[in-house]
Amino acid sequence: xxxxxxxxxxxxxLHSRYGPxxxxxxxxxxxxxxxAVLVQSTRWQNAEKAIATLKxxxxxxxxxxxxxxxxxLGLAIRSSGTFRxxxxxxxxxxQWFVDRGADVDRIRDLGLPRLREELLAxxxxxxxxxxxxxxxxxxxxxxxxxxxxxxxxxxHELVPxxxxxxxxxxxxxxxxERDRELYNEFHAQIVKVGIEHCxxxxxxxxxxxxxxxxxxxxxxxxxx
DNA sequence: GACCAGGCACATC
DNA sequence: GATGTGCATGGT
Numbered sequence: 001x002x003x004x005x006x007x008x009x010x011x012x013x014l015h016s017r018y019g020p021x022x023x024x025x026x027x028x029x030x031x032x033x034x035x036a037v038l039v040q041s042t043r044w045q046n047a048e049k050a051i052a053t054l055k056x057x058x059x060x061x062x063x064x065x066x067x068x069x070x071x072x073l074g075l076a077i078r079s080s081g082t083f084r085x086x087x088x089x090x091x092x093x094x095q096w097f098v099d100r101g102a103d104v105d106r107i108r109d110l111g112l113p114r115l116r117e118e119l120l121a122x123x124x125x126x127x128x129x130x131x132x133x134x135x136x137x138x139x140x141x142x143x144x145x146x147x148x149x150x151x152x153x154x155x156h157e158l159v160p161x162x163x164x165x166x167x168x169x170x171x172x173x174x175x176x177e178r179d180r181e182l183y184n185e186f187h188a189q190i191v192k193v194g195i196e197h198c199x200x201x202x203x204x205x206x207x208x209x210x211x212x213x214x215x216x217x218x219x220x221x222x223x224x
Numbered sequence: 225g226a227c228c229a230g231g232c233a234c235a236t237c
Numbered sequence: 238g239a240t241g242t243g244c245a246t247g248g249t
Contacts, residue, residue, distance in 0.1 A: 040231040046247060047230085081246040085232080126232050146230055162239090191230050199228080 004175045006158070010209060011182070014189035017208040021188035024136035026051075029104045031060060032137040033097060036129050037089050038080040050080040062102050065094045089124025093133075096122055104138060112140045127165045135187070141180040143172040144187040148194025155198070157214050 025044075026032045031051065038047035053076045054060040059068060074087040096118065100107045107115065112134060119130035131144040145168045153159045153168060163171075176182055197207035204210050210218060 036230090039229090041229060041244085042231090042246075043229050043248075049247095079246065081229085082231090082244045083246075085244055089232085124232065128231065132230080144230085148230075164238095187230090194230080 003158075003171075006212075007172065007175050010152075010212065011186050011189065013208045013212070014193055015185065018189055018192050021185060021192060023184055023188040024132075029137040030062065030097070030102075033093060033133050034060065034065075034090060036132045036136070037086055037093060037124065038077060040082070040086070040089075040129060042081045047080045050077040050083075053077065053079070062094050062098050065090060066098060085124070089122075092122050092124055093119075108138045108140065112142060115140070116142065127169075131169070135180060135183055139180055141178050141183055143169050143176075143183050145169050145172075146187075146191065146194075148198055149187070149190050151194060151198045152190060152209065155217070156209070156212060 024032045024035065025048075026035055034054070035047055035051060038050050051060065057076055059065060059073070059076055065073065070084070070087040070091065073090060074083045077083050077086055077090070080086060097107075100110070110118075115134060115138065116130055119125045119133060120127065125133070128144060128146055131142045134140045134142045135144055145165050149168060150163070153163070153171070154161050159168060159171060172183075172186070176186070193208060197203055197209075204213065204217070
């Protein structure tokens with residue numbers, strides 16, 4: 001019960017400060033799938049440029065991506081970094097999407113556990129990317145964990161530092177109602193506060209969650 | 225120039 | 238299962 005209240009309070013703090021984040025910024029579920037791969041280990045702005053380039057060349061389309069060789073695809077998505085790797089990953093996940101009928105509603109009907117398993121079996125789709133695709137492209141209630149989530153949870157001593165991805169995911173899912181809108185917004189808020197305040201451990205002053213830090217860290221933050 | 229970003233696979237122990 | 242490393246552009 002204690003943890004439930006804590007998590008809801010965190011969400012309220014963030015939401016009242018930042019307002020709705022309206023994730024995922026994309027025009028279609030397919031664009032979200034593509035974006036989820038392109039944003040791996042880079043800033044959203046770099047992934048966004050790559051998506052814009054794909055659009056310019058008419059490549060933001062399942063069939064077009066599959067008929068484009070990886071070298072060409074790589075050129076188009078260069079700005080997102082690790083582009084040769086991402087070109088391969090992109091083709092893999094798009095191939096899966098097409099094999100499943102390229103129909104979001106029908107694919108969703110396969111159910112969360114099976115879809116998560118299938119996505120994780122693809123080379124280039126790890127837990128975070130799989131959960132991002134499931135939540136934001138398919139609207140399925142799975143909580144997305146990322147580095148920022150780890151930073152916030154450990155910094156606030158809500159979990160131990162050696163916590164696993166699945167442990168953090170359970171931490172949220174077992175203490176929040178199973179609500180995709182809430183999962184959607186909460187993760188987006190965590191990324192927002194992460195970018196604004198959790199890049200370095202020192203920068204906490206003015207963070208909406210500052211007052212919820214353990215006391216010694218709070219005084220450190222204010223001094224810094 | 226160093227460092228990190230809305231990760232992941234693979235090698236190695 | 239944990240830890241280390243390559244991938245690579247772009248911004249601070």
